[in-house]
Amino acid sequence: MTILVRRSNLVIPATQSRMVRWAWNLGADAIILDLQDGMPPSELETARDSLKPAVSMVAKGGAEVFVRVNAHSVYADAAAAMCADLTGIVVPGPESAADIAEADSILNELERHAGVARGSAEIFPSIETAAGVWRIREIITASPRIRQVIIDEAELAASLGIVQGSDPDPFVYARGRLCIEATAAGVQPIAVADPTGLGIANLGHDDLVQTATDARNLGFKGMVCSHPAWVNPVNEAHTPAESLVDYYTQVREVFAQALAAGTAAAPFAGRMIDVPVDEWAKDVLAMSAACAARDAEKQAASEMARVWQDTFGLA
Amino acid sequence: MPDHPRRLKRSGLTMPVVTERFINNAWHRGCDFINMDLEDSVPPNLKDVARNLIKESIPVVNKGGADAVCRINHDLMEADLNAVVWPGLMMVNYPKAEHAHEIRRMDEIITRLEAERGIRPGTIEIGANIETEVGVTNAYDIVSASPRIREFGGASGYDMSRDLGVEMFVQFDQFVYGKGEVELTARALGVTPHATPFTPNLTGSVSDPDRAFAEADAARRCGFRIGGGLHPNVVEPQNRGFTPTDDEVADAHWVIQQYRQLSHTGDTWLQTQDASGQPRVVDRYEAARAEELLQWRAACEERDREKNEAIARVRAAEASA
Incomplete structure (x- = not known):
C-alpha cells in the first residue's frame, strides 16, 4: 500500500497574488487556494478568472493543490479550478452523503469537459456542523474521491455557539470521532493548526512541533496551516524523528532474534516486543521512507522551478 | 441460554x-x-x-x-x-x-x-x-x-x-x-x-x-x-x-446505616458528616453504590478463598507425593 504523505496543507487566499506567487517555495506538501466566503461577487469573478494559472503557480514546488470552493457556488468555483494540476476541491460544510454526491457528479462533468481523467479530482470534506460530525461515516464513504477529511473547528465552534478557547477543550469527542471514523474508512483525518486562531506570536518552533506531534498522536495524518510558519514544524512533527527510526530499527532486530529463538515475545528496554510492536516498527520505518521520498520529490520540483525562473525569468 | x-x-x-x-x-x-x-x-x-x-x-x-x-x-x-x-x-x-x-x-x-x-x-x-x-x-x-x-x-x-x-x-x-x-x-x-x-x-x-x-x-x-x-x-x-479496602467497606456500612435511618423520617436524602468529619450527602444513589461495593468485596473475598484453597490443595498433594 502506498502511503499518502500530506503532512502540511497550507491555506493561501486565492485573491492574494503576492502569496500565490510565493507559496510554492514554502515546503508545503499541499496548498489550498481559498475562495473565501463572503467575497464580493466582482472579486470572486476576478479570483475565478486567474484560478487555473494560480493552481499551476503554487504547484511548481511539487505541492498538491486544492481549491476551497464556496458551498453556494460549488459548480462555478470548481469549473474555474479544473485543470491537470488540480488535486481536488475542499467542500465546506457537508452534512450528508447527498452533499458529497452532488460534488462528485459536478467533478465528473467538469473532468469530462476538461479532458482530465475521470475520478482524478479529490473531494476534501471540511466538516463544519454538528450534523456533519454526527453523519461523518456516510459523508466520508459517499465517494471514492475522498482521501482526507477535516473538521474546521472554528466553523464548528461558531455553529455550536461555542466561544472558542483551548481550555476546556470542547472538541475531544468530535476530534476522536473524526480520527476513528476516518481511519476505519481508510480516509486520512487532518487537524487544524491553531484552531483557536491565537496566532503564533508567542509560540517558538518547538511549541509548534509539539502541538503538531500531539495531533499526530491522536491519529491525525496532517494539518491545515493557516500561516506559512506552521509548514516546517508540521512537516517535522509528521516525519518520524531520527531517534524514533533508530529505536524501531532496534525493535525490529530484537524481534527478529526472538523469532529465530522460537518466541514472538521479547523484552526490550523494559517493554515487551511482540507482533503488533514489530508491525508498528515496520509502519514507522515505511513512513520515514515515504516522507524522505516526498521531500526529495518536492526538492527536485523546486530546483527545477528555480532553474526556469533564473534562466527564463519566469516567476 | x-x-x-x-x-x-x-x-x-x-x-x-x-x-x-x-x-x-x-x-x-x-x-x-x-x-x-x-x-x-x-x-x-x-x-x-x-x-x-x-x-x-x-x-x-x-x-x-x-x-x-x-x-x-x-x-x-x-x-x-x-x-x-x-x-x-x-x-x-x-x-x-x-x-x-x-x-x-x-x-x-x-x-x-x-x-x-x-x-x-x-x-x-x-x-x-x-x-x-x-x-x-x-x-x-x-x-x-x-x-x-x-x-x-x-x-x-x-x-x-x-x-x-x-x-x-x-x-x-x-x-x-x-x-x-x-x-x-x-x-x-x-x-x-x-x-x-x-x-x-x-x-x-x-x-x-x-x-x-x-x-x-x-x-x-x-x-x-x-x-x-x-x-x-x-x-x-x-x-x-x-478489591475495595477495609476503610471503604467501613464507610459503605456507615452509608447504608445512615440511609436506613432516613426511612423513618420520610426524607429522601440527608446531609451529615462522616467518621472523618467530612460533609456528606446520603441518598438512595449513595446507598446503592455502598451495597454494590459490599457485594463486590464479598465476591473478591470468596474468589481469593477459592484460589487459596486450590493452591493449598495442590501443595499438600505435592508434599505427600
Whole structure:
C-alpha cells in the first residue's frame, strides 16, 4: 500500500497574488487556494478568472493543490479550478452523503469537459456542523474521491455557539470521532493548526512541533496551516524523528532474534516486543521512507522551478 | 441460554502457550485468570504446535483456581477453536474483532463443539477484543451478536495505536473516544466493560507493581472490574487494586446505616458528616453504590478463598507425593 504523505496543507487566499506567487517555495506538501466566503461577487469573478494559472503557480514546488470552493457556488468555483494540476476541491460544510454526491457528479462533468481523467479530482470534506460530525461515516464513504477529511473547528465552534478557547477543550469527542471514523474508512483525518486562531506570536518552533506531534498522536495524518510558519514544524512533527527510526530499527532486530529463538515475545528496554510492536516498527520505518521520498520529490520540483525562473525569468 | 455465574477477572497473566516454564508456573501466581496465547507471542511457525498444547495446558493452569482463557488468532479462528474448546476453558479471546458475522460464526462453532465435547451449553465465553478503528465503529453490532459476550472492551493498546498510526506511550489519552464508545456499548447492552482510565505511562513497563496497583485502583474507581497483564509482578497489585479496602467497606456500612435511618423520617436524602468529619450527602444513589461495593468485596473475598484453597490443595498433594 502506498502511503499518502500530506503532512502540511497550507491555506493561501486565492485573491492574494503576492502569496500565490510565493507559496510554492514554502515546503508545503499541499496548498489550498481559498475562495473565501463572503467575497464580493466582482472579486470572486476576478479570483475565478486567474484560478487555473494560480493552481499551476503554487504547484511548481511539487505541492498538491486544492481549491476551497464556496458551498453556494460549488459548480462555478470548481469549473474555474479544473485543470491537470488540480488535486481536488475542499467542500465546506457537508452534512450528508447527498452533499458529497452532488460534488462528485459536478467533478465528473467538469473532468469530462476538461479532458482530465475521470475520478482524478479529490473531494476534501471540511466538516463544519454538528450534523456533519454526527453523519461523518456516510459523508466520508459517499465517494471514492475522498482521501482526507477535516473538521474546521472554528466553523464548528461558531455553529455550536461555542466561544472558542483551548481550555476546556470542547472538541475531544468530535476530534476522536473524526480520527476513528476516518481511519476505519481508510480516509486520512487532518487537524487544524491553531484552531483557536491565537496566532503564533508567542509560540517558538518547538511549541509548534509539539502541538503538531500531539495531533499526530491522536491519529491525525496532517494539518491545515493557516500561516506559512506552521509548514516546517508540521512537516517535522509528521516525519518520524531520527531517534524514533533508530529505536524501531532496534525493535525490529530484537524481534527478529526472538523469532529465530522460537518466541514472538521479547523484552526490550523494559517493554515487551511482540507482533503488533514489530508491525508498528515496520509502519514507522515505511513512513520515514515515504516522507524522505516526498521531500526529495518536492526538492527536485523546486530546483527545477528555480532553474526556469533564473534562466527564463519566469516567476 | 442458561444463566452462568459471573467470574472475576481482576488479574490475569497472558503468556505464550509454547513457553512451558510460564505455563507450568502460572497456577500459583494468584491470578483470577490465565490467558494462554496463540496469537502475538507465538511465532508463525509454531502456531500448529501451540494450538495442540491448549487441551493439556487447561488443567495445568486451572489447578490453582485460576480460570483458563485462550487467545486465538483472528485469521486462524476456526482451526484454533477446534483445538481449544475443551472442558475447563472459560473464555476464548478473539483479537481484532471487527464484524458481527465473525462473532456469529464463532458462536456456531463453539455451540457445536460444546455439544460434541460434553461441555454445558453456553459455558464458553467469547471475549471480543476491539483493536482496530473498524472494530470501534461496529462495536454495538459485535456485542449484540452473541450472548457469549459477557465482557467487552479494548480500543487501546499496541494494535489500536498501530491502526490509528499513533505512538503508544504519550502524555495524553489518544484513545479516549474509542474507549468511550466501547464502554458505552458494553453498558448499554448490559455486559461488563473492560477498560482503564488514562494514567500517563511513558516507560511502557510491564512489570512495575506500583504502576499496576495505581492503574487497577483508578480503574475500580471508574467502575471497571477487569485487569490483566504480562508479568507475575502485577498480579498481586491488581488483585489488591480491584478489591475495595477495609476503610471503604467501613464507610459503605456507615452509608447504608445512615440511609436506613432516613426511612423513618420520610426524607429522601440527608446531609451529615462522616467518621472523618467530612460533609456528606446520603441518598438512595449513595446507598446503592455502598451495597454494590459490599457485594463486590464479598465476591473478591470468596474468589481469593477459592484460589487459596486450590493452591493449598495442590501443595499438600505435592508434599505427600
